[in-house]
Amino acid sequence: MTTDRIALCGLGQMGLPVARRLATAHDVLAYDISEGRRALAEARERVTTTDRLADLAACDRIVLCLPNPAVSRSVLGDLAASIGRGTLVVETSTVLPHDVRECAELLAPAGARVLDAAILSGVGQMDSGAATLLVGGSAADIDAVRSVLDALGGAGWSRLGDLGAGMAAKVVNNGVAHAVMVVLAEAFAMARAEGIDLADVAAVLERPDGGLLRPLTHRVMERVARGDYEGGMPLEAARKDSTLALAMAQRSGTPLFATQAAQSVYDLALAAGLGRADYAAVARCGRAGAARR
Numbered sequence: 543m544t545t546d547r548i549a550l551c552g553l554g555q556m557g558l559p560v561a562r563r564l565a566t567a568h569d570v571l572a573y574d575i576s577e578g579r580r581a582l583a584e585a586r587e588r589v590t591t592t593d594r595l596a597d598l599a600a601c602d603r604i605v606l607c608l609p610n611p612a613v614s615r616s617v618l619g620d621l622a623a624s625i626g627r628g629t630l631v632v633e634t635s636t637v638l639p640h641d642v643r644e645c646a647e648l649l650a651p652a653g654a655r656v657l658d659a660a661i662l663s664g665v666g667q668m669d670s671g672a673a674t675l676l677v678g679g680s681a682a683d684i685d686a687v688r689s690v691l692d693a694l695g696g697a698g699w700s701r702l703g704d705l706g707a708g709m710a711a712k713v714v715n716n717g718v719a720h721a722v723m724v725v726l727a728e729a730f731a732m733a734r735a736e737g738i739d740l741a742d743v744a745a746v747l748e749r750p751d752g753g754l755l756r757p758l759t760h761r762v763m764e765r766v767a768r769g770d771y772e773g774g775m776p777l778e779a780a781r782k783d784s785t786l787a788l789a790m791a792q793r794s795g796t797p798l799f800a801t802q803a804a805q806s807v808y809d810l811a812l813a814a815g816l817g818r819a820d821y822a823a824v825a826r827c828g829r830a831g832a833a834r835r
């Protein structure tokens with residue numbers, strides 16, 4: 543038997559606001575192993591909770607918001623026996639693309655399918671309806687859960703590709719964010735040591751031609767994407783400037799890790815004969831035969 547309710551598994555820090563957003567468009571049947579979390583959700587309008595995971599199988603759309611891939615697999619393994627044919631599972635927990643594909647294989651014998659809707663945003667944004675989703679799965683499956691995606695992705699959602707593509711984009715995004723955070727921490731330590739106001743450095747970095755955006759908007763999107771490394775700023779000149787950054791940090795006793803490691807990539811690119819190419823050519827470094835292409 544199916545109902546028009548949306549099932550939700552996981553009522554943690556993100557799960558509760560997910561319940562709240564889902565309830566703007568649907569009645570919600572929610573489950574969490576924690577009684578305390580269920581009690582918090584029960585207080586929300588249009589949200590009913592259950593202490594039996596198996597009850598979620600009565601719904602033909604099930605949203606997961608769980609702490610890790612092993613828990614998602616275990617929950618779906620338990621539901622597989624009772625889930626209805628045609629049921630769609632929307633995985634919003636942050637997992638690997640490989641994990642969502644494994645979950646899809648797990649449910650395939652039951653005739654149920656999975657799509658991934660990675661949450662790019664934080665708890666506050668989800669709660670206020672301003673979250674962004676990165677979605678992967680077949681166009682038909684995504685269409686069938688459009689109202690769920692609309693409710694959760696208030697700031698917008700987009701299909702990145704087949705199953706797992708949303709998670710891949712999210713993992714790439716987080717990898718960038720966390721690496722950039724280290725580089726920024728080093729940049730601000732260098733600036734502080736030179737007595738420069740942090741707000742002034744931030745204003746430089748966030749300019750369209752500043753050090754944060756330009757590598758993305760120009761070097762990746764206009765050069766790496768087109769394989770165009772002619773002209774521009776020679777890699778050997780960029781390496782010279784990075785050497786200056788290392789030298790300045792050394793003089794002020796500012797320890798560098800990520801900035802230092804990045805410099806080694808310029809050294810390798812130079813050794814590979816890319817010195818006169820635009821410095822976007824670091825993207826070719828380490829690929830077989832890079833210097834010859």
Ligand SMILES: NC(=O)c1ccc[n+]([C@@H]2O[C@H](COP(=O)([O-])OP(=O)(O)OC[C@H]3O[C@@H](n4cnc5c(N)ncnc54)[C@H](O)[C@@H]3O)[C@@H](O)[C@H]2O)c1
Binds near residue numbers: 574579607634663
């Ligand atoms: N918190 C964020 O800002 C944020 C942002 C984007 C994505 N995410 C992702 O969303 C997912 C959930 O994050 P969170 O912050 O809510 O985590 P959380 O640890 O606060 O919540 C996890 C919830 O899952 C419940 N749970 C654990 N095992 C369970 C089981 N077998 N069956 C049912 N419920 C179970 C726990 O009781 C808990 O309430 C994670 O994968 C996280 O990476 C979180």
